[in-house]
Amino acid sequence: MVAARSGDDAELGLDVECLAAAPRWTRARRSHSEAERKRRERINAHLDTLRGLVPSASRVRMDKAALLGEVVRYVRKLRSEAAGSAAVVPGEGDEVVVEEEEVEAARRVKASVCCADRPGLMSELGDAERSVSARAVRAEIATVGGRTRSVLELDVARTAAAGGGSNGASQLPALQAALRAVIMSQEELLAVESYKQRRFSADFA
Numbered sequence: 001m002v003a004a005r006s007g008d009d010a011e012l013g014l015d016v017e018c019l020a021a022a023p024r025w026t027r028a029r030r031s032h033s034e035a036e037r038k039r040r041e042r043i044n045a046h047l048d049t050l051r052g053l054v055p056s057a058s059r060v061r062m063d064k065a066a067l068l069g070e071v072v073r074y075v076r077k078l079r080s081e082a083a084g085s086a087a088v089v090p091g092e093g094d095e096v097v098v099e100e101e102e103v104e105a106a107r108r109v110k111a112s113v114c115c116a117d118r119p120g121l122m123s124e125l126g127d128a129e130r131s132v133s134a135r136a137v138r139a140e141i142a143t144v145g146g147r148t149r150s151v152l153e154l155d156v157a158r159t160a161a162a163g164g165g166s167n168g169a170s171q172l173p174a175l176q177a178a179l180r181a182v183i184m185s186q187e188e189l190l191a192v193e194s195y196k197q198r199r200f201s202a203d204f205a
Contacts, residue, residue: 026040088142090114091151094183096178109134109154111175115183116146128178132156132171 047067051057054074057067097112114127122141129136129152138153156171 068080088140088149088151090144090147092140092147093166096176096179096183098172100181107156109135109172109175109181110152110155111147111152112177113152113183114147117143121148121182122150124182125152125179128182129154129175130138131178132174134171134175 014088047064050071051062054067054070056074057070062070091114094115096114097113101108101110115121127134134154134156136152137155140151142149154175156175165189
């Protein structure tokens with residue numbers, strides 16, 4: 001009988017321990033559920049923000065997987081556009097870059113001019129193009145903080161015969177010199193003219 005009572009007491013002790021631990025387990029489960037609920041709320045809030053940022057996603061209701069796929073596509077599109085426009089952003093230094101390229105089986109010249117912005121600049125660039133019989137077929141212009149860059153695609157096919165070359169390549173040095181003269185300051189132009197006069201005088205001295 002004593003052993004039986006001892007066994008009953010042991011089982012009773014285990015029951016008491018389980019009853020005492022139950023509130024702790026309940027609080028742990030409740031805390032975990034609350035944390036999970038808040039996590040889902042944050043995710044949904046961020047997804048709603050993405051829906052507002054991506055134009056196509058704001059017009060059509062999408063599930064999470066479709067929305068994330070559309071976000072990836074949109075970010076890639078923005079990255080591609082940014083990479084294309086970065087080449088047009090003006091830098092701090094003045095520069096003229098002229099290079100020949102082939103576009104749709106036609107010989108074209110790409111000219112990039114970076115300098116300080118000023119009234120009449122585009123007109124002067126146009127005069128420089130026409131001085132070598134070039135014709136602009138496309139232009140990208142960006143102006144930031146008083147600096148400007150013009151990226152011009154020029155058709156020089158008509159000038160090939162006049163330039164004596166088969167593809168107009170002989171026009172490149174003349175075009176670069178004409179564009180360079182546009183961005184040179186008055187002091188620089190006077191210095192160049194003075195140098196030319198001194199060299200001319202020395203040749204005939």
